[in-house]
Amino acid sequence: MKFHKIISITIILVLSAMLSACSASEKTNAQSDNKKIKIGATAGPYGDQLNEGIKPYLEKKGYEVEIVEFNDYIQPNVALNEGDIDANVFQNYNYLKNFAEERDMDMIELIKVPTAPIGIYSKKHKSIDDVEDGHTVATSNDPVNQARALIMLEQIGWVKLKEGIEPTKASEKDIAEYIKKIVIEPLDPAQTPRALESVDYAFVNGNFAISSGLKLSEAVELEKTPPSYMIGVTLRGEDKDSQLGKDLIEAYQSEEFKKLNEENEKYQGYVWPDWMK
Structure with missing residues (x-):
């Protein structure tokens, strides 16, 4: 009996160790996945800003960044709400507010960005x-x-x-x-x-x-362009205080990004948000 009891205890300990190892592995993988992000944008200036100024900055901070291009004003918010992307950059605050209220979505504007006027x-x-x-x-x-x-x-x-x-x-x-x-x-x-x-x-x-x-x-x-029509970075409401949100603000407010907008001819004529002036 004692021998069987020892065997049983040994099996339990081994299984517990294996489960703990799996749990730790899953946690590590989840933490690693948090550095793999997707940001949506419509083709043109805001996708360019992401690729030329924001993506390189975030990659230096250890992120793996994929820019997802959309060709309408509907799918970027649908994809964000469903968790297919982690942020988007294409819409002004008035559009975001109207869209979120009509579809009962919890989304927030994180920061305004240099905007090409209508x-x-x-x-x-x-x-x-x-x-x-x-x-x-x-x-x-x-x-x-x-x-x-x-x-x-x-x-x-x-x-x-x-x-x-x-x-x-x-x-x-x-x-x-x-x-x-x-x-x-x-x-x-x-x-x-x-x-x-x-x-x-x-x-x-x-x-x-x-x-x-x-x-x-x-x-x-x-x-x-008034402030309410300037383009902003959008996140899900639950990610308002996330590390990604903080890092996105840091990237947009970086000297590298400001220099890009000051020196690149294709960004001339854009309206700057107050924090850049």
């Missing part, structure tokens, strides 16, 4: 002064960026909006008067650069303008 572009006209009745104007079809375009249309004197509307929620039904008898054509944001072949003017978000080969200097009018 602009009015044209291949048919050299100035906004060339506008005539019947001219077609392409805008984004997502509510936040269409509101942004409508505010700008009012600022340049093409339309008059109803009194007392919320600027971030303006829609076509809020146009009180067409001062210029333009025809607004809402399109997917990624399609607005291509629309320049057929419309008179198009509002093109900075990232899609640059990724399609347009230069900010070619716009017939650029937005004076």
